[in-house]
Amino acid sequence: ICSSLKVKASNPPNIIIMLMDDMGWGDLGVFGQPSKETPNLDAMAAQGMLLPNFYTANPLCSPSRAALLTGRLPVRNGFYTTNGHARNAYTPQEIVGGISKDEILLPQLLKKRGYISKIVGKWHLGHRPQYLPLRNGFDQWFGAPNCHFGPYNSSVRPNIPVYNNTEMVGRYYEEFKINKKTGESNLTQIYLQEAFDFILEQHASQQPFFLYWAPDATHAPVYASKSFLGQSQRGRYGDAVMELDDSIGRILSLLRSLHIENDTFVFFTSDNGAAVMSGPNESGSNGPFLCGKETTFEGGMREPAIVWWPGHIKEGSVSYELASVMDLYPTSLALAGISPPDDRTLDGLDLTPVLLWGRQLDKLMPIFFYRGNELMAVRLGQYKAHYWTWSNSWEEFKAGINFCPGQEVPGVTTHNQTEHTMQPLIFHLGRDPGEKFPLSVLSNEYQDALGRISSVVEQHQKSLVPAAPQLNMCDLAVMNWAPEGCEKLGKCLKAPKSEPWKCDWPH
């Protein structure tokens, strides 16, 4: 506790969160990727701390990112749907909602201590004007509000805009090229340059900064710059990983060149597990874990995580502490010497004792696995209990969409939503990280684990107040027809008339 004063008394560190898109735990060399495409991330781990038990808050983009920036579970911050039971929802451009005004985003709080904040890359918390980054605490933005799906025929559906701060500067597949046939795009290089410019500018102005670096090259359609295409052992996806790894190496080198590596806390992770349903050309690896993106198995929610802060974090250390993307909010606040808001429940914990002093947290923090507002599973210590299991529906599965390709565990990767609340499936994730061998319900081990988990779940559910769901309504009229700045570019399109409907979330 004394030593934490040291951090607060000195100048607060710069904070960089590097968030990858759909990159899997198993995509890093240090986490077992056979093709070893990540020498810079492996070196980052060797110079910092590896967190093998790090989780996202939700197995897909938007709710995961909302959780990161609010420190709260999607069910608490509104980034979920109630249109069906246990459904995943995100922010395609027909979504009406976005991040709620009731939430306080991390950059809003960091302002209190003079931080300048920039997001580079994908936002995904709503694309309508009131939901954009500069209306929600960020000072700067270069990137896009949605995924880089496309190209679209502008009369039916606009291409996704790319913004520089409050104004669009072009659209994907138009000014910002992505060649879906070859996989070529220089977007990662643009996002790298934006990071460089921001760091150099803040360094010159001597102001602490928060950089939220969120490139999306590893989200389908996967892309890489020309000089990286064909360089990896595993095709286009690996090429994208190599380019991101190279970019991260360059950012860390820049920090060292500016002699601010001791003043800059860097956290690397991904927003959800590898999208294994997209096949090997367009998705990564979840290592030993079951299934991937969209599911509440480990493959959907266990994330690669590395913390780097030379002089403060022990080189080459490993912490087995259970932690999540929601911890980044209170942790960043602690680093900045700012008190967290006291008018709301946070789902994250301040990890500084773990990261800076290698301590164990006093409390065994559970990890909650949600789909929509349904608590599917809970991890406590080494044990994970599944109250509901579901991969995807028989209809989707029979149509060839497989969330667990090559991994069917009878009674576990169920294609019906299967309730186990009376007798949850329990796995020991140390011995069985792949969730293949449920403990026998007759064993003492099962009963002990269940007893401890049940009381945690009861406490969690008793005190949980769900927010109003923001991801229930869709409307073609709200799409990116005429983003701010479109007039200057002559790129405004005409919106159809508003006809809202309840979005259909199939899985």
Next chain:
Amino acid sequence: ICSSLKVKASNPPNIIIMLMDDMGWGDLGVFGQPSKETPNLDAMAAQGMLLPNFYTANPLCSPSRAALLTGRLPVRNGFYTTNGHARNAYTPQEIVGGISKDEILLPQLLKKRGYISKIVGKWHLGHRPQYLPLRNGFDQWFGAPNCHFGPYNSSVRPNIPVYNNTEMVGRYYEEFKINKKTGESNLTQIYLQEAFDFILEQHASQQPFFLYWAPDATHAPVYASKSFLGQSQRGRYGDAVMELDDSIGRILSLLRSLHIENDTFVFFTSDNGAAVMSGPNESGSNGPFLCGKETTFEGGMREPAIVWWPGHIKEGSVSYELASVMDLYPTSLALAGISPPDDRTLDGLDLTPVLLWGRQLDKLMPIFFYRGNELMAVRLGQYKAHYWTWSNSWEEFKAGINFCPGQEVPGVTTHNQTEHTMQPLIFHLGRDPGEKFPLSVLSNEYQDALGRISSVVEQHQKSLVPAAPQLNMCDLAVMNWAPEGCEKLGKCLKAPKSEPWKCDWPH
């Protein structure tokens, strides 16, 4: 070529081969084990070279070990069976056969340059007197001829003897305790001490040595010493890995303490993939690979591999070269400056250009995957073609024996022996290391790969001369009833009368 003279001209290096038993590729931190139990192996990789594309010659103990010591495929050195189609065979104590006198084992050749050779741990090339290590080139042995199965009722089946050189010094479960309930045994500590004593003794006598260190703590029934039990995140198996990792760290430290690290070539690997059919308490992880021990999928035959030789091998390097346990024979001979035998086909290649100078081999070496004398699959470059697929039989599978738990790939992990010789299943192992997505037979990529692989297979099969199979006959009379030295200990047992039968190899 010039620089290879350097090696030959100076004193030949000591050679240590550390061979683990049933340890999986995914059991090392550096290959993705979430529980990160191998800080010493990870450091060994950081100080040496990692080989992510390293293979065994067969997915189970005996033929893999025979291939290591002969540099030849089991079908060539006789360590296989023809009792059924495509069956795995090994050396239980009822086996009649053993390593053929026609084979030249590595230590026999190393003698030419004055090497003293010791095997510590499991032999598994036949337990009858003529097949034991000191009759086959080794100067010293401490260990056992078979697996540590048991305990047995001595009237029906003797416990496995532990030898010191030519004489037994006790038996497993008798003088050498293994507590199957708690998993406690100090055997790894004994094997560590034997390695220490040998290294110190050879160092004192200034003779080059070959140490074949083959502990078997990670083979079921898995065991660890008391001080390691309960220390890992994943139960008894992880505890055994931690103890082996610790032992390896101590051996490397000893080399440094004696200042012979620059004179000692150390190779770490495992004999076959993790035995995932044994469940999580008794087996390890094959990382992203399909199935495990006994199968010709990657999980059965891809092995962790690290080479360490400070001052000679570049620190922190990675080679993607395809290589196998059979390469250790010509590689060791090259290091020792000894010509390989010219009267026989070797299936390994001298890897020194790869290891010492980071070169690529001139020739794209194929990896052959056999069960018995059937060529099941071939890897060439990134492509692997399966000519036959089989996990295990329906009978075994229905009896609860699952060689691919949680991994069923339709048409790939077949429970019937399925022939694909007219149209092999082909996978790109870079993009798809888990063998989940066969290439479309209509694609150019498939046709190109098939063309190249077919000519390699044709050449291989045309020139292959199978040896007489050594693993066809069984007989209870040949079991370890009265090993040499039993009289001194009063531990001789009476053999039943000889009734040989054709061994039944079910998978």
